[in-house]
Every structure is written in C-alpha cells, then in structure tokens.
Amino acid sequence: MRPTARHATTISDGKSSREAVLTAPKPERLPVLEFKDLAPSITRQRLVVEGYPTFVITDEHIKEYLQKLSVVTDMITLIEPVTHISDLYGWAGWIHWETSGAHFYSWERPIQFFSVDVYTCKQFDPEAVIEFTREYFRTTEIVAKEF
Template sequence: MKNIAPSITRKRLLIEGYYSREIGEHEVEEFLTSIASKLSLKFYGSPIVHVPESLGKEENQGFDAFLPLIDSGISIYVWTKSQFFAIVLFTCKNFSSETAIEFTREYMLASEIVSKDF
C-alpha cells in the first residue's frame, strides 16, 4: 500500500485468535484499558462496549468495543459462540507489536493467534 501521508505517523496492528477464557463486558473493558497501559498509550475516555444481543445472526453475537486514545484508538470484536476475537490498534505513536501480541495471547488465553502490522 502506498503511503500517501508520509508526514503523519501511523502504526496499525491487527491481532486475531481464538480465546479460552470467560469473556464478558467487564473483561472487554479491562482488556482495552490494560493493553493501552501496557503499551504506554494514553486514553482519554472509558471503553465503549456494545452488546448487540439478539440482533443479527446468532453466530455473530458477542461484543464490539472501542477505547479512544490521545493518539487514535483500539477496537476489539468478540464472537462468543466461536470464541474468536479480532483487535485493531491504530495509533499515531509507535508501540511494540510483539508486546501487544504477547499481552493479548496471555490475557485471552489464546489457543491460536495471528497478527499483521500494516
């Protein structure tokens, strides 16, 4: 992908995987604030968590959440039936992808995990 705005610092990381711990609204909120703190990313609001129960397809039920950062934000999507998650970190500040991936692996008790920087 061509970098059409080289003067703007951007770091993006996608992490996906299967989790094996209990995940509820509290854990989603805790994950977002904990990963931000672990990566020294400052947030300016509380996590916004949506639980669209009974809306859409049953296999897509779970959580959609966002944490606003001073330098952009972190989103997480959780499919509870499949025990699958997808996380997108988008910042205007550099952070360690390896630290983010390892923290996610440990927090989610991930049995399988993949990631991509872009």
C-alpha cells in the same frame, strides 16, 4: 460520471404518469494496487490481532483488556472503554487514546473468537501487544498482522 435517467410509472387516483428518476451510475471499481504511503510525515501504525480465547469474553474482560492495552502501548486514555453487545454479532468495544484508539470484537457463536484493531499515530511495540493479548485471553491460537 453523469447521472442517468430512468423512467418510472406511477399510478395515483387511477391516473398514470411518467416521471424521470435520476440515478447515479455505479462507480467504477478501483483495482487493488500496491499500498502507497500518502502521508509519510504522519506517523500511523496499525495492528490486527485475532485469536481463540479459552473462556467466554464478557463486558468486564473487554474493558479491562482495553485499559491494560493502553499501558502496554504507552497510550494516554481520553475516554474509558465503551462496549456494546449485539445478539447477532457479539461484543464490540472501543477505547479512545490521545493518539487514536483500539477496537475490540468478540463472538461466542459460531465459535469463540476475538479480533482487535489497534490504530495509532504514535509508535508502539507490536510484539508486546501480541504477547499481552495471548496471555490475557489464554489463547489456543493467535495471529497478527501489522500494516
């Protein structure tokens, strides 16, 4: 794809000039295809777990959950959990493992809800993660998808 030129008119000091402004064309949108494992020799396991907790999730809950998740998945922690709260988007947390890590997100509004993304280069038991998460947050409903 070649950049295309569009022209802009600018006025400064009462004089008009025409400038060529290069803009990149929009990339063609790729169709969604059947997923192909491009690196089968590299272990990668992904799990997304989402649910409705029965209590308001705090900074302390996120840090404790991620620390205990490290034990459940048998991962080596490199950096203790980090959290951040946004007035618009709720809580976010992350833990760094030797074999990748996990992200945690929770909202209080419009509903109490959480989402966990686990990505590792080492195998773990997804059922153990789901059950641990269900018990930890005493969920009213929980769903999970493995990739």
